[in-house]
Amino acid sequence: MTKSAKRTRIVSLGVLGLIACAAPAAAAAEEIPTPTFTVQAKAVPIPGFPGTGNFYGKGADVEATMEIQGSGYGVTPQNPNGGIPPLSAVNVWLPKGVKLDQKDFKKSCSEATLKALGPSACPKASVLSPIGSVLGEVTFGTTRVPEEATLQAFFGPGGSLLFFTHGSSPVNLEIVSSGRYVRSSGKYSWELETLVPAVASVPGAPLASARKIHIKVGAAIRRHGKVIPYGTVPKKGECPHGGFFGKVELIFGGMYGGEREFGIAPKPVSQVIRVPCPKH
Secondary structure (H helix, E strand, O other): OOOHHHOOEOOOOOOOOOOHHHHHHOOOHHHOOOOEEEEEEEEEOOOOOOOOOOOOOOEOEEEEEEEEEOOOEOOEOOEOOOEOOOEEEEEEEEEOOOEEOOOOOOOOOOHHHHHHOOHHHOOHHHEOOOOEEEEEEEEEOOEEEEEEEEEEEEEOHHHOEEEEEEEOOOOOEEEEEEEEEEEOOOOEEEEEEEEOOOOEOOOOOOEOEEEEEEEEEOOEEEEOOEEEEOEEOOOOOOOOOOOEEEEEEEEEOOEOOHHHEOOOOOEEEEEEEEEOOOOO
8 A cells, every 4th residue: 555545544734535434323413513713813034034924015924723612513422412513614714904925825736746746845935834733623433532733834836724633543544635715805915715625534524623823824935035934023003003804714514525525514603803003
């Protein structure tokens, strides 16, 4: 068996379908309460690039932590409360005034490379984040148990983004989620739309889900002595009273077919967040 054949595919976020037959193991959609979540986000320095961070008009990484609470999915006599339903999409709106450089970061990694060979085979210049973390839930035996995994972002082909999640215990999981920035309006500048595939921990079991996600995303390059960041904080005067507006939408479940067949009706939940204005 080849190395790629041994891999169990999964994708994260951003954080997790291989088979629709997992659906019967889940509770009916109307029995599953809508999950809730909290999110914290901030602009932070780009490692190796002094002068970047939470400053007006400067390049920055975005560090975010999201925690999800939910129940009712994968109910069994041994696990009457069930767990969090599987995540199918993560949509993030960036504040008005944020700039993204989508022309100077040309190196990319492909979904096929990540699935077959893993992150080590991707060009160094395609890396969009240090290694983050995901705390997930998987079915092991008759219970839902935690699964700790790593999470890392990459530039993908054609301006897309790829998120690679890898867990090894109690089950081996590897997930590739795909995302893309599209223009937004009003209080927001860009929307990141990320699709998550459905993934079964073992054949016939309820699908994997995410409980906590932590990631820091961003990059910069130097050209002719000038720092070129992928993302730039809005200029002074563009931050409204009370802080920048951001928004996160999570979609749980959905019957999309193929690798995105979750067997339950979609449950969207969103939250507007405020990010404090820079002090300088």
